[in-house]
Amino acid sequence: MNGKLYGVGVGPGDPELMTLKAVRLIRENQVIALPGPVPEETIAYRIAVQAVPELAEKILLPAAMPMIMDRKKMRENHKKAADLIEPYLQSQKNVIFLTLGDSTIYSTFHYVQDILADRGYDTELVSGIPSFCAAAARANLPLAKWNEPLHILPAIHRTELALDQPGNYILMKSGSKMAQVKERLRESSREVTMVENCGMPEEKIYRSIDDIPDDAGYYSLIIAKESKCHYASVPNTIITT
Amino acid sequence: MNGKLYGVGVGPGDPELMTLKAVRLIRENQVIALPGPVPEETIAYRIAVQAVPELAEKILLPAAMPMIMDRKKMRENHKKAADLIEPYLQSQKNVIFLTLGDSTIYSTFHYVQDILADRGYDTELVSGIPSFCAAAARANLPLAKWNEPLHILPAIHRTELALDQPGNYILMKSGSKMAQVKERLRESSREVTMVENCGMPEEKIYRSIDDIPDDAGYYSLIIAKESKCHYASVPNTIITT
Numbered sequence: 001m002n003g004k005l006y007g008v009g010v011g012p013g014d015p016e017l018m019t020l021k022a023v024r025l026i027r028e029n030q031v032i033a034l035p036g037p038v039p040e041e042t043i044a045y046r047i048a049v050q051a052v053p054e055l056a057e058k059i060l061l062p063a064a065m066p067m068i069m070d071r072k073k074m075r076e077n078h079k080k081a082a083d084l085i086e087p088y089l090q091s092q093k094n095v096i097f098l099t100l101g102d103s104t105i106y107s108t109f110h111y112v113q114d115i116l117a118d119r120g121y122d123t124e125l126v127s128g129i130p131s132f133c134a135a136a137a138r139a140n141l142p143l144a145k146w147n148e149p150l151h152i153l154p155a156i157h158r159t160e161l162a163l164d165q166p167g168n169y170i171l172m173k174s175g176s177k178m179a180q181v182k183e184r185l186r187e188s189s190r191e192v193t194m195v196e197n198c199g200m201p202e203e204k205i206y207r208s209i210d211d212i213p214d215d216a217g218y219y220s221l222i223i224a225k226e227s228k229c230h231y232a233s234v235p236n237t238i239i240t241t
Numbered sequence: 242m243n244g245k246l247y248g249v250g251v252g253p254g255d256p257e258l259m260t261l262k263a264v265r266l267i268r269e270n271q272v273i274a275l276p277g278p279v280p281e282e283t284i285a286y287r288i289a290v291q292a293v294p295e296l297a298e299k300i301l302l303p304a305a306m307p308m309i310m311d312r313k314k315m316r317e318n319h320k321k322a323a324d325l326i327e328p329y330l331q332s333q334k335n336v337i338f339l340t341l342g343d344s345t346i347y348s349t350f351h352y353v354q355d356i357l358a359d360r361g362y363d364t365e366l367v368s369g370i371p372s373f374c375a376a377a378a379r380a381n382l383p384l385a386k387w388n389e390p391l392h393i394l395p396a397i398h399r400t401e402l403a404l405d406q407p408g409n410y411i412l413m414k415s416g417s418k419m420a421q422v423k424e425r426l427r428e429s430s431r432e433v434t435m436v437e438n439c440g441m442p443e444e445k446i447y448r449s450i451d452d453i454p455d456d457a458g459y460y461s462l463i464i465a466k467e468s469k470c471h472y473a474s475v476p477n478t479i480i481t482t
Binding site for chain 1 (some may be wrong): 250252255256257258259260261262264265292343344345346347348351364365366367368369370371374375377378381382383384385386387388389390391392393394395406
């Protein structure tokens with residue numbers, strides 16, 4: 001029987017936010033893939049090795065899949081990563097692919113997963129703490145209460161950034177366009193909190209738009225909440241938790 | 242010095258999806274609050290006790306805060322829960338309040354947190370795996386790729402359910418209005434997956450609208466993805482992961 005490919009989220013930075021399952025899968029398996037040309041230099045590795053020091057003794061596969069402008073080249077990289085992993089699956093070894101945050105949200109893992117699933121291998125996703133949950137926790141702020149909708153936008157790719165839906169917004173990876181993003185946030189009259197490098201030693205929390213520097217880092221996450229809760233009315237359904 | 246109040250997510254059901262931090266906080270502290278009239282009968286307890294059996298030996302506080310129609314009565318319940326917890330904080334004990342899923346998203350914890358923070362106590366949120374991440378992982382489905390927005394709606398409270406934004410939708414707690422929700426999903430032409438009782442022994446996954454029963458359970462979570470990805474264009478920014 002072939003081995004299985006696992007896409008495992010290691011959370012956003014704090015090694016204590018790794019799940020018991022992530023820790024167990026790393027411990028129980030010998031082959032670990034990491035998203036970068038030098039496995040030991042990836043953020044996912046640096047997080048996981050703190051919680052599971054024996055990671056350093058494993059077979060580490062460099063699955064380098066940078067997001068680049070050349071679509072064809074990018075596809076080649078995905079195929080290369082899949083080709084790197086496949087022989088281990090064939091030789092009945094599971095491969096644990098570690099990803100930052102959660103493995104279902106904006107993860108490059110799914111490219112490799114698609115290729116290897118098409119080639120007939122079993123795959124499994126294992127949840128990790130998403131960066132936006134951890135950022136909200138670090139800012140000691142509920143992301144969504146009661147019946148507030150929550151909208152997550154990978155802002156970096158959106159030239160037109162509308163913040164016009166009811167509910168709260170999360171803007172991810174706004175770093176490179178921060179000046180424009182700040183302008184939109186000001187227009188929206190929302191309550192803004194930004195967490196930079198969440199859970200890392202250099203973490204920084206900003207509590208107003210004016211405090212946010214225009215040259216904020218890539219791992220910046222903005223929480224933009226409605227100033228007034230439009231949903232604080234009595235619900236028309238009885239539910240219990 | 243007073244004790245500190247922690248709101249700790251235990252994830253959506255599978256005890257292995259608990260974080261190392263949740264496990265440590267339960268182990269290191271004696272007083273654990275649970276959201277229900279009988280602590281041992283809450284889902285949060287049943288999840289956590291499987292990963293941390295010594296939870297059964299702790300002081301368990303019943304912080305019952307059902308969501309009910311009577312707003313005044315609900316506020317009284319929040320105050321009662323806070324009053325139940327406060328003496329332990331005063332006697333320098335931390336209180337670990339366990340919540341299902343993540344503690345920042347649709348958790349009743351923030352009501353108690355607000356009250357006790359106003360009374361001058363330190364509080365901290367500790368992330369857990371949100372139900373929608375775990376549901377996507379169980380369905381082996383990425384929630385959002387590349388630059389797809391992601392919208393999370395607590396559908397039960399929304400009489401008007403629009404699914405007209407670009408990106409993917411998550412509908413939580415649709416159980417009681419499933420027939421209407423299914424109608425809207427059909428109109429939206431989205432690819433629909435529903436996960437019922439995610440991570441629990443009675444978990445069930447539905448891969449099409451037609452398969453979803455009108456009487457689906459309360460812990461049902463719907464993932465409605467755009468049939469075609471409108472965002473698959475080459476990004477105009479080079480980013481690395």
